Amino acid sequence: MAEKLFGTNGVRGVVNEDMTADLALQVGKAMGRYMRGQVVIATDTRVSAEMIRSAVSAGLMAVGCKVLDLGVIPTPALQYFVKTHDYVSGGVMITASHNPPQFNGIKCIASDGTEMHKYGEEKIEALYRQVIPANPWNTIGSIEKVIGAADSYINAVISNVDSNEIRHAGLKVVLDCANGAACRTTPLLLQKLGVVAITLNADPQGEFPGHPSEPTEDNLQDLMTLTKFVKADLGIAHDGDADRTVFVSQKGKYISGDKSLALISKNELSEKKGGVIVTPVSSSSMVEDVVKEAGGTVIYTAVGSPIVARKMMEVKAIFGGEENGGLIFPEHQFCRDGAMTIAKMLECVVKYGPLHKQVDALPVYYVNKRKVPCPDDKKETLLAMMKALYNENKIDATDGLKIFFDDGWILARPSGTEPIFRIFSESKDENVAIERGQKFEDIASGFINA
Ligand code: MG
Numbered sequence: 001m002a003e004k005l006f007g008t009n010g011v012r013g014v015v016n017e018d019m020t021a022d023l024a025l026q027v028g029k030a031m032g033r034y035m036r037g038q039v040v041i042a043t044d045t046r047v048s049a050e051m052i053r054s055a056v057s058a059g060l061m062a063v064g065c066k067v068l069d070l071g072v073i074p075t076p077a078l079q080y081f082v083k084t085h086d087y088v089s090g091g092v093m094i095t096a097s098h099n100p101p102q103f104n105g106i107k108c109i110a111s112d113g114t115e116m117h118k119y120g121e122e123k124i125e126a127l128y129r130q131v132i133p134a135n136p137w138n139t140i141g142s143i144e145k146v147i148g149a150a151d152s153y154i155n156a157v158i159s160n161v162d163s164n165e166i167r168h169a170g171l172k173v174v175l176d177c178a179n180g181a182a183c184r185t186t187p188l189l190l191q192k193l194g195v196v197a198i199t200l201n202a203d204p205q206g207e208f209p210g211h212p213s214e215p216t217e218d219n220l221q222d223l224m225t226l227t228k229f230v231k232a233d234l235g236i237a238h239d240g241d242a243d244r245t246v247f248v249s250q251k252g253k254y255i256s257g258d259k260s261l262a263l264i265s266k267n268e269l270s271e272k273k274g275g276v277i278v279t280p281v282s283s284s285s286m287v288e289d290v291v292k293e294a295g296g297t298v299i300y301t302a303v304g305s306p307i308v309a310r311k312m313m314e315v316k317a318i319f320g321g322e323e324n325g326g327l328i329f330p331e332h333q334f335c336r337d338g339a340m341t342i343a344k345m346l347e348c349v350v351k352y353g354p355l356h357k358q359v360d361a362l363p364v365y366y367v368n369k370r371k372v373p374c375p376d377d378k379k380e381t382l383l384a385m386m387k388a389l390y391n392e393n394k395i396d397a398t399d400g401l402k403i404f405f406d407d408g409w410i411l412a413r414p415s416g417t418e419p420i421f422r423i424f425s426e427s428k429d430e431n432v433a434i435e436r437g438q439k440f441e442d443i444a445s446g447f448i449n450a
Contacts, residue, residue: 010107028059030127035090043094061141074242077153083113098214167194182242213240228252249356257325269294275318302399368437374421379414
């Protein structure tokens with residue numbers, strides 16, 4: 001395992017290389033010492049799920065915790081359980097989200113159901129580095145299997161939408177679960193909402209065959225073809241732990257996450273007038289155009305779903321999310337929620353008509369994304385140099401550097417985990433987006449290679 005235990009997505013690594021049973025045991029003991037009391041655990045469908053869950057659970061019990069095992073369920077279903085059970089002091093999710101099957105990870109959930117704050121992670125990491133004494137034999141913890149977490153999660157999701165309207169609409173969808181944790185909840189959600197579902201990759205057998213579990217356009221070709229072929233109202237896809245959802249239109253077109261964010265924002269603003277929507281600086285200006293037109297305000301944050309969720313709590317936002325399809329509904333819970341995203345999108349289709357027509361009405365922007373290899377020690381100087389070069393322009397330094405032009409913007413962001421520098425260039429004019437992206441790539445590589 002790298003020097004640092006917690007990355008941007010909890011603890012993650014290749015099984016039996018970085019992510020070993022020994023590491024999981026020690027992480028379990030550290031988390032148990034920090035959280036104490038009753039701790040909930042769940043997994044996605046990876047082959048290593050049982051090994052990592054057993055080791056973490058043993059660690060939790062060794063330091064006296066009572067473990068409540070929810071089995072295989074999506075990350076937001078575990079988070080909802082933690083949030084709604086006051087006697088639970090925290091949660092542990094065994095997942096590597098969209099990463100390939102050889103990976104697994106351990107994600108820590110705070111007692112309010114949100115992703116663990118940095119402070120908590122640092123405390124757990126400090127404990128992890130120490131020898132953690134186990135309890136005497138007669139004060140060790142226990143483990144109990146809990147059933148029904150999937151049902152209560154899905155019932156809560158349904159209570160937040162106009163379920164009667166959806167039931168009466170006679171919708172048909174194609175659902176791609178990526179053979180992940182969604183297999184346990186999303187078919188149930190659709191059934192309860194009276195939606196006919198044709199499933200793809202809905203077999204939770206652990207190896208993610210079918211396609212890689214990152215819900216990108218390239219990985220969802222089967223879903224796109226089938227949605228069009230069977231004339232479904234929607235195609236729906238999740239990542240491995242079902243905190244994210246992306247959609248495919250009736251015509252088989254992939255709908256990027258920021259388009260879902262814009263369409264659902266519009267729907268939310270129709271009921272909660274003048275509300276605030278929170279999204280990272282990397283999201284398309286298309287979202288802001290739609291939100292402004294619907295009478296709302298956008299507040300931007302740094303990239304990362306816990307940051308978006310915490311800002312939403314702070315400013316009492318009505319909705320928020322990321323361009324990768326991770327959307328957050330505060331009336332339900334302050335974390336990305338794949339099932340809630342589906343329920344709300346179904347509501348949008350019932351209220352406003354076919355998805356492709358809604359998408360066609362959105363403002364069109366082009367984004368050009370680039371990665372430049374950049375040693376860590378040059379990142380700060382490169383940012384400072386870009387800032388100096390464009391000091392006449394409007395600049396937003398929330399995360400990296402966002403430089404505004406009359407016809408678009410550039411976002412230059414050093415990666416926090418890899419020796420690369422990311423450049424996003426957006427404009428309503430595709431050529432401008434590409435040319436400006438190239439210009440900034442040239443500036444960056446010129447500096448790095450000088
Ligand atoms: Mg995920």
